[in-house]
Amino acid sequence: MNSILLPSRGRVTISEVASAAGVSKASVSRYIGGDRQLLAEATAERIAQTIERLGFRPNQMARGLKRGRTRLIGMLVADILNPYSVAVMHGVETACQRHGYTLVVCNTNRDDEQECRHLAALQSYNVEGLIVNTLGHHAGELKDLQNRLPLVLVDRQMEGFEADLVGLDNTQAVRQAIDHLQQRGYRDLLLVSEPLDGTSSRQERAQAFRTQIAANPSLKGRLLETNGDFTAKLKTFLTEPGPGPKAVFAANGMAALTSTASLRELGCRLFEDIGLIALDDLDWYPLVGNGGITALAQPTEAIGITALEYLLARLNGSRSAAQRMAFPAELRIRGSTQPRIS
Amino acid sequence: MNSILLPSRGRVTISEVASAAGVSKASVSRYIGGDRQLLAEATAERIAQTIERLGFRPNQMARGLKRGRTRLIGMLVADILNPYSVAVMHGVETACQRHGYTLVVCNTNRDDEQECRHLAALQSYNVEGLIVNTLGHHAGELKDLQNRLPLVLVDRQMEGFEADLVGLDNTQAVRQAIDHLQQRGYRDLLLVSEPLDGTSSRQERAQAFRTQIAANPSLKGRLLETNGDFTAKLKTFLTEPGPGPKAVFAANGMAALTSTASLRELGCRLFEDIGLIALDDLDWYPLVGNGGITALAQPTEAIGITALEYLLARLNGSRSAAQRMAFPAELRIRGSTQPRIS
């Protein structure tokens, strides 16, 4: 028993606890590792008291080293300023907490290089699994990573990359939007989307919109991206002749913000002059225009929780084939699509 | 030289690199640790190639163990669904990235117990420093923690707890708001705040409001918290007689949301019927009412960056006394406080 114990960097270590309790490191380790049935009642009690008295907290890094379990989950978020991402992250965090994991979040700022760097960093911290909201440009790295760790995609998938995916049922959501608009008397629709840069969810929504409009002869539909001089492009749509009342379908929260701002700028009143429905339901939707913006809410909390549960399932090895969960959106009708009385 | 090398858990280790390159672990360690001037040119080159060939990534956990440097920074956020917190976090992350740190974020969900648990967790992961947006109820734990790690508070301070603090100059911001409202002809002011539960920034804003109203005989001022039946309380304010035009001052983004919603509910038009100014500047402020909501924007990015820089200064030991940085707010005038023509 060595009597000289240097408290390293101020923190109590397992060796100090061991010698203070008059037992071996192994016993203390067994105690904190939950192998308590291996210990005699009296020993366990003595260790418990010593730990309490010294305020010992095991060093998770050291534990992870030998054990392979760091209890860390990594999450890669494309844009942390996007409320959708934060909401999903909140769900993931809730689930992590529930299962005793800690979440490490990295924000790529929609930057390819940062995505790469952060993937490497998370790996080097021995996260046990990854939840990825990817830009979709690093199939190689991701495939490589998937061989090492369980990995679940959120919202966005990737061409030629087999992995669990949790997100929205985009086709169904677009159908709900179009159906609702049509039912409310709109005939000339404009899908507003952030730039179609390869982000799969945006592509899917755009594609579903095109397909469904093409299949519906009574409707006309166009697609506008929010880059360039969006207001000017929007104005063109507003002045163009069409088959009937016009409505905008914003493909996500950002598009809703841009659309609403541009419509205001053009002096165009929501509902009175034009219909509006938006994917995502942000907390300010009820405050805008005449009675708020009609929304298709994503179950973000559920998406986050499910993503983590898929990950845990893989960690436990209880799954093999890539699985996909597409949640339905929930329609929340507000003033921007009130029944047209015309 | 041991020829049997089991690739542990699929990842390449320093020993494998060492034996593949025909050098010792020590040399490889020196190479990745940046002590390259200790190595002969040829050796360094050989190691570089081997690392590249094998795709070796050093395990940060293992490095941190002996070295004491994990290059991890912990951040405790009171409410991740609050855009203010996310914006600050974005600043912190930017700065972390710039200095080669990785950020671990924990959300306490405004829960005391979770705050405690997360503080313990972050500590057990050997973060090198902490940025804390605390609830303000755990002076004991925090003091204890401060003895072990550098720690910087964001937005919220704590009674009897000396630490670096980065946030808004609340007194000055309240002065800007009151001055602006008075200048625009408003005389009967209502400060709307989330519940004064001890959160220091809320208290400071409320206190500054009371003080400044008391010192200004031409103004009347009341304070309302957003709990209970807020709309009813707001209605009372609106119908009460006062010394002149009424205006609401929302003490943060949440209060702005609640206030705007209740005003709508009461059929009260912004600007025409009542003035509104809000602390924080959220992206939807321009879209509401007649010309948007006037805002006092916080420099959230700068707050986050500064918080991390203070932390790094402490990590380098180049600071002793607790320091405080109070940023000014920036007034952004919009429709909700247009000049009163009356």
Place this chain on the structure above:
DNA sequence: GCGTTGGTTGAAACCGGTTTCAGGAGATCA
């Protein structure tokens, strides 16, 4: 030719835990 010096290198201890393995103390059985 020999002691010094400085630049490189590897063996081994170490960080703070976990895990294997062997051994000692009782209890049970023949």
Place this chain on the structure above:
DNA sequence: TGATCTCCTGAAACCGGTTTCAACCAACGC
């Protein structure tokens, strides 16, 4: 009484790195 079987425990190896320390080699000065 001795053999066997549990149950509990500690020594030591190990995880993947870092760091100390001593040794080696070539060049240098005298």
